[in-house]
Amino acid sequence: MAASSMEVVSYQRVSKVFNSETVALMEFDLSIKKGEFVSFLGPSGCGKSTALRLAAGLERPSNGTVKIFDKSPKKVIKQTNDIAFVFQDANLLPWRTILDNVLLPLELRGGNKKEQKKEAIRVLEMVGLKDYLDYYPRQLSGGMKMRVSIARALAAKPKILLMDEPFAALDEITRQTLQMELLDIWQKEEMTILFVTHNVFEAVFLSTRIAVMSARPGRLSSEMEVDLPFPRKLELRTDPSFSQYVEDASLLLEGSSIKRELI
Amino acid sequence: MSIPTSEINSRQKLLIDSKAKKQESKIWQKFRQFYLGPIIAFVVFLALWQSVPVLLGLEHYILPKPTDVVAAAIEDWSLLWPAVQITVVESVLGFFVSAVVGIGVSILLASSKVLERSIYPYAIVLQTIPVVAVAPIVVIWFGAGYNSIVVISFLIGFFPVISNTLMGLNSVDKNKDELFTLYNATKWQKMWKLRIPSALPYMMTGLKISCTLSIVGAIVGEYIAGIGGGKGGLGYSITVAAMQVKTSYLFACGIAAAILGIAFYLLVSMFSNYMLNSWHDSAIKADK
Ligand SMILES: Nc1ncnc2c1ncn2[C@@H]1O[C@H](COP(=O)(O)OP(=O)(O)O)[C@@H](O)[C@H]1O
Numbered sequence: 001m002a003a004s005s006m007e008v009v010s011y012q013r014v015s016k017v018f019n020s021e022t023v024a025l026m027e028f029d030l031s032i033k034k035g036e037f038v039s040f041l042g043p044s045g046c047g048k049s050t051a052l053r054l055a056a057g058l059e060r061p062s063n064g065t066v067k068i069f070d071k072s073p074k075k076v077i078k079q080t081n082d083i084a085f086v087f088q089d090a091n092l093l094p095w096r097t098i099l100d101n102v103l104l105p106l107e108l109r110g111g112n113k114k115e116q117k118k119e120a121i122r123v124l125e126m127v128g129l130k131d132y133l134d135y136y137p138r139q140l141s142g143g144m145k146m147r148v149s150i151a152r153a154l155a156a157k158p159k160i161l162l163m164d165e166p167f168a169a170l171d172e173i174t175r176q177t178l179q180m181e182l183l184d185i186w187q188k189e190e191m192t193i194l195f196v197t198h199n200v201f202e203a204v205f206l207s208t209r210i211a212v213m214s215a216r217p218g219r220l221s222s223e224m225e226v227d228l229p230f231p232r233k234l235e236l237r238t239d240p241s242f243s244q245y246v247e248d249a250s251l252l253l254e255g256s257s258i259k260r261e262l263i
Numbered sequence: 264m265s266i267p268t269s270e271i272n273s274r275q276k277l278l279i280d281s282k283a284k285k286q287e288s289k290i291w292q293k294f295r296q297f298y299l300g301p302i303i304a305f306v307v308f309l310a311l312w313q314s315v316p317v318l319l320g321l322e323h324y325i326l327p328k329p330t331d332v333v334a335a336a337i338e339d340w341s342l343l344w345p346a347v348q349i350t351v352v353e354s355v356l357g358f359f360v361s362a363v364v365g366i367g368v369s370i371l372l373a374s375s376k377v378l379e380r381s382i383y384p385y386a387i388v389l390q391t392i393p394v395v396a397v398a399p400i401v402v403i404w405f406g407a408g409y410n411s412i413v414v415i416s417f418l419i420g421f422f423p424v425i426s427n428t429l430m431g432l433n434s435v436d437k438n439k440d441e442l443f444t445l446y447n448a449t450k451w452q453k454m455w456k457l458r459i460p461s462a463l464p465y466m467m468t469g470l471k472i473s474c475t476l477s478i479v480g481a482i483v484g485e486y487i488a489g490i491g492g493g494k495g496g497l498g499y500s501i502t503v504a505a506m507q508v509k510t511s512y513l514f515a516c517g518i519a520a521a522i523l524g525i526a527f528y529l530l531v532s533m534f535s536n537y538m539l540n541s542w543h544d545s546a547i548k549a550d551k
């Protein structure tokens with residue numbers, strides 16, 4: 001009982017087949033506990049996005065089950081604000097100001113307008129965009145847009161944050177800044193984060209655990225705990241322990257593709 | 264601190280002067296780039312038009328000179344001006360009805376896949392029927408004159424609105440649609456907060472096409488539906504002028520209709536830019 005209440009996301013032998021021929025995901029088994037930061041790491045086409053979308057209820061498994069808090073993702077979405085999704089492009093509505101973009105999830109759920117605005121401003125402050133409330137998305141840089149996107153996801157106080165390569169399109173410096181900000185937010189807001197990336201450094205820097213995946217068919221090939229202490233700062237990247245984890249993860253990643261070729 | 268005020272003044276003046284000069288040269292540059300050519304072409308065109316009837320010895324009822332046209336417009340101004348006003352009212356009414364009905368029907372159709380799938384094909388088929396061909400039926404139903412003219416104007420302007428709006432309502436970005444799904448948005452929340460704003464650029468395109476067509480509709484409507492006892496608009500003036508071989512006045516009416524069309528189009532374009540100002544790319548490019 002205690003164990004199952006700690007379990008936030010659980011994939012049980014989940015398979016997903018598209019158009020009855022593309023096996024995007026095969027027998028995916030993974031259990032994620034409260035407060036974890038789990039990265040899905042793997043080459044392009046290995047089913048990372050599919051795994052994430054299954055957890056959001058945006059796809060239905062062809063086989064097996066996905067459970068969020070022991071319920072189906074669709075049901076969780078219907079009843080609560082527990083799941084938030086951050087897309088690779090910021091996915092903002094161009095006709096709304098920054099503030100109104102962040103207000104959207106709150107607006108759709110209904111409630112006290114004043115409270116909503118307060119909450120929206122709180123999360124925008126958290127991502128450092130309090131001075132840009134009346135700007136339109138087209139007036140912001142890529143990194144700022146992604147910040148707005150994260151603020152929007154946080155606005156409804158989710159318990160689970162699903163992120164699909166959110167920083168892939170950003171330049172290296174912006175990416176590093178946002179990575180640290182994300183870790184800060186994760187610790188402040190006590191969320192569970194599922195993070196998709198194909199970048200080994202990013203996966204090691206952010207995660208408490210890495211799920212390494214391989215392609216054709218997409219599946220989980222290995223798991224790795226990252227026991228680096230928090231808060232993690234920029235200096236960690238030059239630390240030998242960090243390099244060791246990066247090397248290990250790279251080997252697992254390579255191993256998964258070599259294994260595939262041997263089969 | 265130790266700089267004398269006169270020096271500051273002269274330096275400031277220099278700065279302001281150079282700024283003003285820059286501005287001036289910018290305006291002149293823009294003028295030269297975009298307006299000078301068309302203006303010269305227009306003047307050359309007028310000169311040619313003025314000289315051709317003289318050189319070929321054409322009578323004014325075959326090809327009037329621009330000066331004849333202007334003279335006719337001034338002479339019959341008391342006929343021309345009311346005719347223009349009537350056509351404006353008819354086409355604006357026709358346009359408004361096609362905009363409101365077009366957008367309303369589109370939203371209704373788009374709100375239900377079943378409805379859209381079963382009705383939209385007929386809308387396309389209807390669109391291929393030349394309105395001029397069915398106009399006499401409209402006259403039978405709505406009587407000669409005003410009502411029929413507005414209905415014909417509406418029929419001509421309606422389809423561009425509906426086809427463009429529907430296309431817009433159905434071309435919502437997939438990620439944005441999923442975002443709304445993730446926040447458990449209802450069908451109508453999606454409609455008002457996502458699909459309609461997404462479709463706005465398409466709607467505006469439809470309205471721009473429709474506004475010029477509604478003038479065509481009003482004039483054609485007057486040809487067919489007559490005036491039914493009331494005062495006639497441009498279409499009626501054109502019919503009468505043609506019968507009386509008042510060619511110069513006929514030209515004046517045609518030019519008036521063209522100016523009307525351009526003015527209407529510019530007005531709707533301005534409205535469109537205003538609506539899309541905050542976000543749509545074409546509007547952003549336009550204001551740069
Ligand atoms: N909606 C879909 N229809 C058909 N095939 C899909 C669809 N979504 C993903 N796929 C296929 O499934 C595989 C895994 O895709 P995806 O989960 O997007 O991989 P990743 O995110 O790791 O790059 C790919 O081969 C992709 O082409």
Ligand SMILES: [Mg+2]
Pocket residue numbers: 048049050164
């Ligand atoms: Mg992907």
